[in-house]
Amino acid sequence: MFSTASRRIVSAASSQTIQANRFFGSTTAMGRKVAVLGAAGGIGQPLSLLLKLSPNVTELACYDIVGTPGVAADLSHIPSIASVTGNVPSSGTWPPSHDTGLEAALTGADIVVIPAGVPRKPGMTRDDLFNTNAGIVKALVEGCAKFCPGAILAIISNPVNSTVPIAAEILKKHGVYDPKKLCGVTTLDVIRANTFVGASMGCDPNEINVPVIGGHAGTTILPLYSQVPGFSPSDEELEAITVRTQFGGDEVVQAKAGAGSATLSMAYAGYVFTDKVLQAMNGADDIVQCAYVESSITDAAFFSSPCKFGPDGVEEVLGYGDITPYEQAWFDKMMPDLKGQIQKGVDYANP
Numbered sequence: 575m576f577s578t579a580s581r582r583i584v585s586a587a588s589s590q591t592i593q594a595n596r597f598f599g600s601t602t603a604m605g606r607k608v609a610v611l612g613a614a615g616g617i618g619q620p621l622s623l624l625l626k627l628s629p630n631v632t633e634l635a636c637y638d639i640v641g642t643p644g645v646a647a648d649l650s651h652i653p654s655i656a657s658v659t660g661n662v663p664s665s666g667t668w669p670p671s672h673d674t675g676l677e678a679a680l681t682g683a684d685i686v687v688i689p690a691g692v693p694r695k696p697g698m699t700r701d702d703l704f705n706t707n708a709g710i711v712k713a714l715v716e717g718c719a720k721f722c723p724g725a726i727l728a729i730i731s732n733p734v735n736s737t738v739p740i741a742a743e744i745l746k747k748h749g750v751y752d753p754k755k756l757c758g759v760t761t762l763d764v765i766r767a768n769t770f771v772g773a774s775m776g777c778d779p780n781e782i783n784v785p786v787i788g789g790h791a792g793t794t795i796l797p798l799y800s801q802v803p804g805f806s807p808s809d810e811e812l813e814a815i816t817v818r819t820q821f822g823g824d825e826v827v828q829a830k831a832g833a834g835s836a837t838l839s840m841a842y843a844g845y846v847f848t849d850k851v852l853q854a855m856n857g858a859d860d861i862v863q864c865a866y867v868e869s870s871i872t873d874a875a876f877f878s879s880p881c882k883f884g885p886d887g888v889e890e891v892l893g894y895g896d897i898t899p900y901e902q903a904w905f906d907k908m909m910p911d912l913k914g915q916i917q918k919g920v921d922y923a924n925p
Contacts, residue, residue: 612690
């Protein structure tokens, strides 16, 4: 029999679990497997933690070049419905074989989230980042094409403006490209914009939804603050908050002084994006969020705008409404850069 003290401890623990489940929602999961590629990294670990807590995930597969068995073991002690596995690349064999670790992580996955790659550091150019991360994304997406061709891919690895086109080209080469199932995660730009407006207006940022269109790098990020009801900043404040949203990543990189980039906020953004996709897959019919996808609403092949999600991924790419002359000036400025970064990814995948 439990002592009175033991019963109190068990009761308190149960109460904490119930509160956590209430925080993350109460929707019953429908057998959904999510794979996180790069799960032992600065984004991957907190992202995996949040996904482990989601009631919409029943199986969480963690994959990275090192450390994932330990990450998975740690996560497995958290009381939630999701089972957890951790895999690393398989060692070489003769005759040569494929990466059975990646195969195990991807087989049966409904969504694959890819935060793998190196983070940006002070002084690092976008080309530096591209030269490393492009190859990583290419290799992982080739694995997705082989082992889970029907999965929805959520690309976090930067530069997203280029890595998503790389992924599209790789999937096309394998004959499994479906534009509804390939997304660049731009949610971090949205939650930054919501946070900054909330602070300016003195209100709950969770009640705000700023559409952020374009791409996911610097001036290709265009927050449409004119579409926030009740927000009437001065010209100076509008300029400051727009630029801060565009270069919020630099703010974090500089504050961390070389020790990393925006990992925690990006992990949260990746969780929010993935969980909403899962909700749509499970039948929710009101899921609209910004995503960087193949698009025809501008003359850029890929563009971030509000998208309606359904059981099979992106159900409809929505327009972005009316914009002000101020926003139009930023739009006109960003389009050449965005199209150039898209083409760079296409060229990399087709040497």
